[in-house]
Amino acid sequence: MYSTPDPLADPPEHSATAKAQASTPQQPLANQILASASRFARVVTQASDIPISAVSMRALGYIERHGPQRISRMAAYESISQPAMTSAVNRLEEDGLVVRHEDPADARAQLVVLTETGRQLLDEYRQQVATVLQPKLEALSVEEYSAIERAVDLLNSLTDDLTGNA
Known part of the structure; x- marks a missing residue:
């Protein structure tokens, strides 16, 4: 009998041994943060069951946060090629999630704009993530929950510092 794997469960390569190695002093905290955050985002995105790629979902979120964008700026933000x-x-x-409009500052360029359908997909994604993740968070102790809240604040602050949005 086949059972669907739990997307929030650790895959075999993330056994207790692998976890112990990941938290050793030989790996700087900066690398541990990046590895953990990337893995967490990947697993949560898989659990969301949204039918578009993670890059596409991040692009929609970026447009929502920053408004209409040029493709070149979005590519630079994602550290991927413009093509x-x-x-x-x-x-x-x-898929009707974005439209392109002429850039009023440069008629040769286009801006990518989020559509209402794109906004709804983002909302659906966030709801699905909350449905999967919130019960796991609620199972934490008060101290653990508070530690995660503080970590989120600190990660946001570090992100703002790195992007110059502080």
Whole structure:
């Protein structure tokens, strides 16, 4: 009998031994944060059951946060090539999640704009993530929950410092 794997469970390569190695002093905290945050985001995205790629979902979120964007800026933010971001935007446009408008500052350029359908998909994604994750968070002790709240604040502060948005 086949059972669906729990997307929030550790895969075999993340056994207790692998976890112990990940938290050793040989790996700087900066690397541990990046590895943990990346893995967490990947697992939560898989659990959300949204039918678009993680890059596409991040692109929608970026447009929502920063307003209409040029593809070149989105590619730079995601650290991917402009052709790769163009492909992602093309798929988003085909799915009705974004539209392109002429950039009023430069008629040769286009801005990618989030549609209402794109906004609804973001909301659906966030709801699905909350449905999967919130029960796990509520099972934590008060101290653990508070520690995660504080970690989120600190990560946001570090992100703002790194992006110059402080």
